[in-house]
Amino acid sequence: MSLGSSLLTGCSSGKKHITILHTNDVHSHLDPFPEDHAAFPDMGGIARRATLISGIREENPHTLLFDAGDIFQGTPYFNFYGGELEFKLMSMLKYDAATLGNHDFDNGIDGLLAQLPYAKFEFLCANYDFSNTVMDGMTTPYKVFEVDGxxxxxxxxxxxxxxxxxxxxxxxxxxxxxxxxxxxxVRELKEEKGCDLIVCLSHLGYEYRNPQTDSDVLLASRTQEIDLIIGGHTHTFLEKPVVHRNQIDKPVLINQVGCYGINMGRIDFYFEQGELVGGEGITISV
Structure with missing residues (x-):
């Protein structure tokens, strides 16, 4: 992938077009904020998100929908129902996969396990070893989606x-x-599985004052082959994906859309003859 600084310019003539939608740190905010809310007046709400997602899927059926963790904790919906509503509604929106955030453990690992039957999508967690817990076998490190070939x-x-x-x-x-x-x-996904696009759902956080702390920026700089990192945890509001350079000086997109479901990320990738030739992204207000 030799896109250089042109990664965000797009390629509207691409023969194949994949759209990726994403959320992070929704924190059980299922309703819109009140109209008089100081920071986010009349913003957010899962019904509005559902309408946006439906419209984008009509526009491009080759669309994937992901979440980067901290689905739980933040409103009485979680206090009363323990995550059941969040997982049921995400399933109705047909999320394809999510990763786990730290607040998804707020009712304990047993509380998380109890809600998993309501989630009709995969939980992807490569760097949590659950082998000595009740969550053993309930997540998978990665998944390969086949989209338009x-x-x-x-x-x-x-x-x-x-x-x-x-x-x-x-x-x-x-x-x-x-x-x-x-x-x-990424070696397995690229060499053994033959993936054309590699996406990381990360709850590491965008970047920290200590540059050696695990973060999306650090991950991008020390690895190869990732095309997109969808981030969470730090509630970082990005207007569009940021381009960072990987270990071999190739571009990696990193995006994060704040918190509480008031935004949704959209990234469009374009392919010619199976090769990734362009990508562009925006943050959509909900």
Whole structure:
């Protein structure tokens, strides 16, 4: 993929066109904010998001929908129903996959497991080792989606729960180094699975003051073959995807759309003869 700085310019004549929609850190905000809300007046709401998604899918049937974690915690819906409504509604919107955020453990690992039957989509978590917990086998590191004859490899990464979540809530869940895990997974997705596009659903956070802290920016710079990192955790509001350079100086898109479901990300990728030739992205207000 030799797109250089032109990655965001797009290529409207591309023979194949894949649209990726995404959310992050919705935090159980199912209703719009009130009209008199100081920061987000009359913004958000899952019904409005559903309408937007439906319209985009009509425009381009080759559309995937993802979430980058922290689905839970933030309104009484979670307090009363423990995540059931969030998962049911996301399933109705036909989310294709999500990763887990730290707040998705707020009712404990048993509470998370109890809600999984309501989620009709995959949870992708490559760097959480659940082998000594009740979540063993309930997530998968990655999934390959076939879209219009192209293979889209998607994997998930979670943040280090130590210090963010009480140990009794995540129990024996082990955090694995995201850079090492990513290097193994992208090699498998590219070389063994033959993926044309590789997407990371990340709840690591966009960037930190300490540049050595695991983050989306660090991940992009220390790995190869990722085309898009869909981020979460830091509630970073980006107007459009940011281009970073990977380990071999090729472009990686990173996007994150704030929080509470008031925005949705849209990224369009264009292919010619199976080769990725362009991409462009915007943030859509809900």
């Amino acid at each position: 192209l293979k889209v490899g998607v994997f998930g990464l979670g943040i280090d729960l130590d210090g963010l979540v009480t140990k009794k809530l995540y129990k024996e869940t082990r955090y694995l180094d995201p850079v090492e895990i990513t290097q193994d997974i």
